[in-house]
Amino acid sequence: MLRKSWVIARRELQSAFDSPVAYIVIVTFLLTAGSICFRVLFLTGRAEMRLFFEPMPTPLAVLLPPMLLTILAPAVTMRSFAEERRSGTLELMTTLPITDWHLVIGKFLGSFGIMVAALALTLAYPITISTLGALDWGPVIGGYLGLLLYAAALVAIGIMCSTFTNNQIVAFIMSFVLGVVLYTIGIAAVLLPAGLGSIVGYVSVTTHLENFARGLIDTRDVFYFLTITAFGLLLAERSLSRQHA
């Protein structure tokens, strides 16, 4: 199962690194992350990364890594199936002796790989900071875990949207809108009565990301992101197999 998915993922990665997509994602991430880290370092003089993982903007940093992921993930995933359908290669792929799951998992791993690469490169910042002061690694590890899980959920949503259309722009818009809704629904939660508010709050990405940013690794938060990921991939597979029904 994984071997063939990995063959597909490898091709996805190669194709992304042959085009500007992967580099744009990585550079944007590095620049934003760097500017946040060093602003915190120089303005507050504290060796910490917390702001890097916070979902809600502050005066110190308006564009935050989780928000960046919300924009970049759809850009990475939009091509995955839409472009294969447009160019006809999907027909070639689905007539190879592989299942739709191989395809979906392969595409997922490929796009997720780019996000992981972008996140991994920003590790240069906590490493730098830790040489300047006593960095508490707990919240950093929690924060990275949160971002990774969030990225996985976004990539799964993006892959799913890409199976719905043969137009990558449409795929981008669909998955971006879904991402933004999941992100901003937390703001609505504050305005709602307590009972309803907590339900909506649970659905919101920000509630869970905040826990990770504080260094709290709660299985419920992990479960939340894994559920979205699994759901997105499941729907992607369903949508694919329906198309050649």
Next chain:
Amino acid sequence: MNSSSTGTVRDGATPLVEARGLIKDYGRTQAVRDVSFTVYRGEVVGFLGPNGAGKSTTMKMLTGYLRPTAGKALVAGINVAEDPIAAQRVLGYLPESAPMYLDMMVIDFLHFIADLRGVTSDVKRGRIRAACERCGLMDVLGKDIGQLSKGYRQRVGLAQALLHDPDLLILDEPTSGLDPNQIVEIRALIKDLGRDKTVILSTHILPEVQATCDRIIIINDGQVVADDTPDALTGEGAGAMIRVVMRTESFVDPATVRHVLGGLPGVLRVDVQNAGSNTQELILAVRASKNADPREAIFGAAVANHWVLLELHRDRVSLEDTFQRLTQREGDRHAA
């Protein structure tokens, strides 16, 4: 349907592909309506039919890309819709217009497909090399597929279909968009492949099927309208075409001539071919029914009516004639 006509019954031959009452609806349009045929091991079979006849749709059902609305497709005895993976292991497929990843190098693409096909690493290099040599790709291995000409891209599509050494090749218009030299080369390649593989190919080029195929299946409007050997579709078996030329005289009325000749035994239909252009001669095309030779009867009728025969000539029916007869609707024929 005449799928059980001559030439398709083989003693001891095993069927490799069976289409049984295949139907495919796209929303409200029915692209394939009841297609049945059998392809035996070792055959090279040509799918022929006008645009939109349902050739590609039928192939997509054989390869497991589309699930039939009704009926079933069997490949090596496996129901494709029930176990697509097992069926897909047996076949190599070149989809129409050879879609491929244009940003990949030829060699990388072939490795990619071989890996997905589960070709083991001990034979992979050898298989890729053999496929490239067979398809004439050795000079372009390091090029991006997007930079290749249409003909070379088509060859990559063929090579890709050979990597797992399949028993069955399904090729959707393997020579479309190629120049005449490339067509000859690809045709030779298909003939070569046909020596150890079963091949189903579709095309619009009639001489192509005659040159490469053991059997022709003509599809029109989603249905099989002929399923026979090239000889049976073009030779005596298809009924001869007789050209009759007579001198135009005042008492020769074309309508009467048509009527008289049309009533002769062994005559299927009579067409006046020079509607008013040549006033000296009346040219008629007489279509004989299967295995009939009405030349003598035509001569006799001419003598009896005092018509002066200038020519009486029997032609073999070309595949074009058969194709047109089977795939044109009445309205089209008169308009043409």
